[in-house]
Amino acid sequence: MxxxxxxxxxxxxxxxxxxxxxxxxxxxxxxxxxxxxxxxxxxxxxxxxxxxxxxxxxxxxxxxxxxxxxxxxxxxxxxxxxxxxxxxxxxxxxxxxxxxxxxxxxxxxxxxxxxxxxxxxxxxxxxxxxxxxxxxxxxxxxxxxxxxxxxxxxxxxxxxxxxxxxxxxxxxxxxxxxxxxxxxxxxxxxxxxxxxxxxxxxxxxxxxxxxxxxxxxxxxxxxxxxxxxxxxxxxxxxxxxxxxxxxxxxRGARIYGEIVGYKINSDATDAVLPNSERQKECIEAALAKAGMKPADIHIVNTHATSTPQGDAQECKAIREVFPAETCPETRVNNTKSFIGHAMGAAGALELAGNLPSFEDGMVHPTINVDDLDPECALPNLVKNTPEKRPEITTILNNSFGMLGINSCLIVKKFAE
Missing domain, CATH: 3.40.47.10 (Thiolase/Chalcone synthase)
Structure with a gap:
């Protein structure tokens, strides 16, 4: 074929x-x-x-x-x-x-x-x-x-x-x-x-x-x-x-969602410490491939692993791409707070955790956020309890790794 x-x-x-x-x-x-x-x-x-x-x-x-x-x-x-x-x-x-x-x-x-x-x-x-x-x-x-x-x-x-x-x-x-x-x-x-x-x-x-x-x-x-x-x-x-x-x-298959954008890039700066500027570029390139604006994204699933520097760097990138003033409908969450860091499986599992949002309209929360670090303050971070939304049609899934590899995947609710 x-x-x-x-x-x-x-x-x-x-x-x-x-x-x-x-x-x-x-x-x-x-x-x-x-x-x-x-x-x-x-x-x-x-x-x-x-x-x-x-x-x-x-x-x-x-x-x-x-x-x-x-x-x-x-x-x-x-x-x-x-x-x-x-x-x-x-x-x-x-x-x-x-x-x-x-x-x-x-x-x-x-x-x-x-x-x-x-x-x-x-x-x-x-x-x-x-x-x-x-x-x-x-x-x-x-x-x-x-x-x-x-x-x-x-x-x-x-x-x-x-x-x-x-x-x-x-x-x-x-x-x-x-x-x-x-x-x-x-x-x-x-x-x-x-x-x-x-x-x-x-x-x-x-x-x-x-x-x-x-x-x-x-x-x-x-x-x-x-x-x-x-x-x-x-x-x-x-x-x-x-x-x-x-x-x-x-074949009349049920469709969970359509993959509409993606990007992989490299920091080229450090083997361990992430680079928020390269992460930002990765997100922006995935959006461009999908033909979307930041305001079109309803859920941003963060990579955040619970390390002090890693979380802060990603939050900086997200704040710059998804400012509250222009992205009022965008919600941010994290799945590792429930299951830990599944390494090579992380991005795939975290996407799965959010896919049902297309049907139930819920954003699952980030748990264990008892005292939000100011460096990690994000617009519309969903903390500790789920949030019902009027519409969820897009998910942006971040996954970053050692040696400065960054990946971003965008999935959209299927529509003819």
Whole structure:
């Protein structure tokens, strides 16, 4: 099937697992009800740390033998992909799987398995006979996407997109581009994270002074609050089925929304500290691609991770693009306050948390904002309780990552 760059790309299915929900309906209900689910887990060499842990049924789509050979990221990707395909209503048996593409963003894949294998052989005097012979396929960068193709019998292209914490958005953007190029007719796209399975992530953030600590784990992730002190590391995933509009309409698919704008750029200034000017440019370029003005956006979902400098920098960019005087209908929220930072899955999960706004007209809040930091004062920030709006037709989703990668995705309520 041929296509053009002007093809409209729509979302027709959603599959996810988050610390506070394994379906879109459950996830959304908990966001509206203010339900966070952050746990304390035991981490080797570190003791107890806060973490967002998912509780999904991996055996629903994988046999026991598959699970022995699989990675956690792969299992999350398979679960979410299968759920998305089921949700899309597509007759999978009649799909030409050579025309299906799998594009999954991830942050840290590979080091998780290596770290765990090294720890395992350390118990046996580092005898490599105890090293898993599944190590290589587990650690290659394309693993999560590749596991999906094996499980679903997909023979089209697959790869993971390493884009730090902008990876979830990047996976969706890549799928849009491949659909518009006519390389595929159906795409599975989004992001996954297995970050809580490695002490290195936690130790790295702790050494930077960026690991959240709070007596109540459910209050540890507190973007914009004056007392915020770092990131809550989480696992999870969100995968979408994406199609060209004409293909979705031909089969009578339900349409969650249309992807109308996106942009990825780079700070080129620091490996860790964000650059608000580049973030602003990323947002503005996504708006330009969508043919929209800032005032056209109804929800801005922030990336804010609960670090002092990171949150303040993003807030500066948002204030400059969306001033209250000219954007009175724009509302701002944050999803990490509920689930922590799901790294490569963050952008994809956060988009999912807001998608139902097109139908219910609600903006889910940012929770744990007890004492708003003046540096994070934003026009129309929705704090602690949801807000009902007369109309919600546009969502702008920010995701930024280390080494200065920025991504912005705009989704619009579908209209003919």
């Amino acid at each position: 041929t296509s053009t760059e002007s093809s409209r790309i729509v979302i027709t299915g959603v599959g996810l697992t988050a610390p506070n929900g394994n379906t879109l309906a459950e996830f959304r209900e908990n966001l509206l009800q203010g339900v966070a689910r952050i746990s304390n887990i035991e981490m080797r060499y570190m003791g107890q740390v806060h973490a967002g842990v998912c509780d999904f049924d991996a055996k629903k789509y994988q046999a026991r033998r598959e699970l022995r050979n699989s990675t956690r990221a792969g299992s999350i990707a398979i679960f979410c992909s299968r759920e998305a395909v089921a949700d899309s209503g597509v007759e999978w048996e009649s799909v030409d799987t050579s025309r299906v593409g799998v594009y999954i963003g991830t942050t840290e894949h590979g080091n998780v398995e290596t770290e765990n294998e090294i720890y395992n052989i350390s118990q046996y005097d580092y005898d490599v006979r105890f090293w898993s012979h599944h190590h290589n396929p587990r650690t290659v960068a394309n693993n999560p996407a590749g596991e999906v193709t094996l499980n679903l019998g997909i023979t089209g292209p697959h790869y993971t997109i390493g884009a730090a914490c902008a990876a979830g958005n990047a996976g969706i953007i890549q799928a849009c581009q491949m659909l518009r190029l006519g390389e595929v007719d159906f795409a599975l796209a989004g992001g996954v994270s297995e970050s809580i399975r490695t002490f290195g992530i936690f130790a790295g953030f702790k050494s930077q002074g960026a690991l959240a600590v709070h007596e109540d784990p459910n209050k540890a992730s507190r973007p914009f609050d004056r007392a915020r002190n770092g990131i809550v590391v989480s696992e999870g995933g969100a995968i979408y089925t994406l199609e060209r509009l004409e293909d979705a309409q031909k």
